[in-house]
Amino acid sequence: AQSVTQLDSHVSVSEGTPVLLRCNYSSSYSPSLFWYVQHPNKGLQLLLKYTSAATLVKGINGFEAEFKKSETSFHLTKPSAHMSDAAEYFCVVSERTGGFKTIFGAGTRLFVKA
Amino acid sequence: SQTIHQWPATLVQPVGSPLSLECTVEGTSNPNLYWYRQAAGRGLQLLFYSVGIGQISSEVPQNLSASRPQDRQFILSSKKLLLSDSGFYLCAWSGPSSNQPQHFGDGTRLSIL
Numbered sequence: 190a191q192s193v194t195q196l197d198s199h200v201s202v203s204e205g206t207p208v209l210l211r212c213n214y215s216s217s218y219s220p221s222l223f224w225y226v227q228h229p230n231k232g233l234q235l236l237l238k239y240t241s242a243a244t245l246v247k248g249i250n251g252f253e254a255e256f257k258k259s260e261t262s263f264h265l266t267k268p269s270a271h272m273s274d275a276a277e278y279f280c281v282v283s284e285r286t287g288g289f290k291t292i293f294g295a296g297t298r299l300f301v302k303a
Numbered sequence: 304s305q306t307i308h309q310w311p312a313t314l315v316q317p318v319g320s321p322l323s324l325e326c327t328v329e330g331t332s333n334p335n336l337y338w339y340r341q342a343a344g345r346g347l348q349l350l351f352y353s354v355g356i357g358q359i360s361s362e363v364p365q366n367l368s369a370s371r372p373q374d375r376q377f378i379l380s381s382k383k384l385l386l387s388d389s390g391f392y393l394c395a396w397s398g399p400s401s402n403q404p405q406h407f408g409d410g411t412r413l414s415i416l
Contacts, residue, residue, distance in 0.1 A: 221402040232309075232393055232407030233347075240402040279346070283402070291405065295346040 191216050193282050195294035203302045208252075208267040210297045212280035215261060222263045223281040224254055227296075233279060239263065250274070275301045305330035309394045309408030317416050322367075322381040324411050326394030329375065334396040336377040337405060338369055341391040353377060354399070389415045 196211040214220065221240045225233040237248025244256040254265045263280060280294040309326045316322060328334050338350040349362045351369035359369050366385060370378045377394060391412055395405040 223404050225407075230391070230410065230412060232409045233395075233405075235404045235406070238402075238404050291349075293347045 191220070191282060191284055191290055191292050193280050193292050193294040195278075195280050195297045197297050198295065199298045199300065201300040201302065202270045204272055205269050208265070208270045208274065208299065210265040210278050210280075210299065212263045212265065212294060213261055214263060214280070214282045216282055216284050218284045220282045220284045222254075222256060223283070224248065224252070224263075224265050225279045225281060226250075227277045227279065229276075236265070236278075270299075270301050272301050272303065275299055305396070305406065307394065307396055307406055307408045309411060311411060312409065313412045313414075315414045315416060316384055318386055319383050322379070322384050322388070322413070324379040324392055324394075324413075326377045326379075326408055327375055328377075328396045331375070331396070331398075333374060333399070335399060336371060337395040337397070338377065338379045339393040339395065341393060341410075343390070347393065351379070384415050386415050389413055 192215045194213045202208055223238045224236040226236050227233045236252050237246045237254055239246045239256045247253045252267050254263050256263050277296045277298050279296050283291040306329045336353045339347045340350055341347050351359055351361055353359050353371045356371055356374055367381050391410050393410045394408040397403050397405040
């Protein structure tokens, strides 16, 4: 069965320090994995995606994520947080199972302190 | 380039009134289309998805319905709104493959009084 777990509902960092948002997944097939960001009262914006190519994926705004099959993880990182990074982040897994199914994680709220 | 438009941005409706939210996509053909609801502080709940004109799949039983009268138009409707229908409604589109991401509209904030 397919599932996504975002291990932290809230993460707080200081501006200029690294960001780590954790995501674990389970999938019966070779999944595609995505990270999205959502600012208040806005739609979701795609940050990056993994689709069975390079395991280290670089996205927009300095974010990157590493697909680790042995750990079933797809954690999102950024070396240095900026105030504008404060938002909700969603980890998403999608797999083809006859049709296809997409599952969204519950989200992690990132707070950035000055 | 592809764009997705969703309107209205905000809507306040009384209990028992009807609802129609519209979503259109430009710059692509035969997209998969989706309606999600996001309750305050919660994740996304998939309500409906469509892989083609007139083809609607419902994920959650409720008093909402969806229609796809044209290839790039997706409408969310209700005959009688409930208080529990309040939330942030998001429309999205994607290509046909599971490795293609979904692209979201800016959402509609629906408040039921």
